[in-house]
Amino acid sequence: MKKSLKISFSILLIFVLIIPLAACGSSDLQKVKIGEVTRSIFYAPQYVAIEKGFFEEEGLDIELTTTAGGDKTMTALLSDSIDVALVGSETSIYVAAQGANDPVINFAQLTQTDGTFLVSREKIDNFSWEMLEGSTFLGQRKGGMPQMAGEFTLKKHGIDPHNDLNLIQNIDFANIAPSFSSGTGEFVQLFEPTASVFEKEGIGHIVASFGVESGHLPYTTFMTKDSYMEENNEIVKKFTRAIYKAQQWVDSHSAKEIAEAISGYFEDTDTEIIEMAVDRYKSQGSFATDPILDAEEWDNLQNIMDEAGELPKRIDYEELVNTEFAEGVME
Known part of the structure; x- marks a missing residue:
């Protein structure tokens, strides 16, 4: 009986010691909520960053939500339902043109062509x-x-x-x-x-x-509100570094390896199809190899919007694009 009590007490002691340690480890990660405009193989580097642990290496715990459509994604960002949006850069222009007091800033480009x-x-x-x-x-x-x-x-x-x-x-x-x-x-x-x-x-x-x-344009970019960027400067930097690691990984690995890494995000799609899609995007240079959104791409974006009659007004590159984090993680 005493032996049994000793064993039970030992097991209880182990749980008492382990649970706080596990909780402590979990709380060390800072949560970042991402809203992606759609679920797409086009966003392969984002899924690689999660699956290969690049965000976790930076101390970030990612909560990914698919928000269907650019308008819904922007609404979620502006209402603080998400911290970071993965969406087309044109949405930040629409918000700025409406006279937003807290503009949405593009800080890390993910894709650089139409998909x-x-x-x-x-x-x-x-x-x-x-x-x-x-x-x-x-x-x-x-x-x-x-x-x-x-x-x-x-x-x-x-x-x-x-x-x-x-x-x-x-x-x-x-x-x-x-x-x-x-x-x-x-x-x-x-x-x-x-x-x-x-x-x-x-x-x-x-x-x-x-x-x-x-041609090249900031088709899908990670963006956040200016206020979030100011209050969470270090988180944005870590986030950008994780994306850059993923971009480099995607650039240096085969379509098959990338397909295997992201297949869990497309459970209803054959891995062969995923590989074909990744190969198409890689071969035409759709995946950005670094997170910098340059001025030429920004101009091309606004030219295309203007041609379609959808540009509310031209917005200066420096007003809605911040390359400080991207440049910093690449040094």
């Missing part, structure tokens, strides 16, 4: 952009970066998107792919992995890349 592809319902061996004339084109949401980059590309090839084809852009982002698969449109603008899934299933065929056509 969409042109998918044709019919297989086309020798595609040319003129083939879109007179067709029904299922585009992206008006005012969003995918749609603006899409219109920019069409105009670049001499196509007026509002007069030379039947442009559909009033369908919610989540319903664009289902609408095409159910028979709407002859062409559609899609992100990965949906584009590759459609191709594998024979629903459509990838014929061109809007990322290649529209």
Whole structure:
């Protein structure tokens, strides 16, 4: 009986000692809530940063939420539901143009090209952009970066998107792919992995890349409110360093290795499809290899917005972009 009591007491003592230590270890990590505008293979470096422990190495505990759409992502950031937003830089311009007292600052770029592809319902061996004339084109949401980059590309090839084809852009982002698969449109603008899934299933065929056509721009960037940046300077620096580590890892590893690392974020997608999508993005330079958003990219972004008639006013690069953290972690 005494022996039994001694064993029980020993076990209890172990728990008493271990639990506070575990709690202490957990509390050492500083929580950062990220809101991503959508779940996409396009954001592979972000998932790598989480899965490879780069955030944890910096003492950060990441809580990732998918906020569907740029407007919802910005609302979550402005209302403090999230600390950092991963969304197109155009949203920070929209907020600034409305006269925000606490502007949203871009501090770490993740992707540097458009991430969409042109998918044709019919297989086309020798595609040319003129083939879109007179067709029904299922585009992206008006005012969003995918749609603006899409219109920019069409105009670049001499196509007026509002007069030379039947442009559909009033369908919610989540319903664009289902609408095409159910028979709407002859062409559609899609992100990965949906584009590759459609191709594998024979629903459509990838014929061109809007990322290649529209050039470098701050397509998806980590941003936060100016007040959060001032109050959490060290956290933003650690966050940026973790992203830079992930960017370097993605740049130096194969599409297969990257696909294996991020597959848990796309449980309903075959690893083979993920690998194909990653390879497409890597081969066209969509993943930024460092977190610096440069002035030339910022100008290209505003030119594309202006071309689409969606630029409320030009905002100086220095007003909404802070490269201090990115430059610091790269030294």
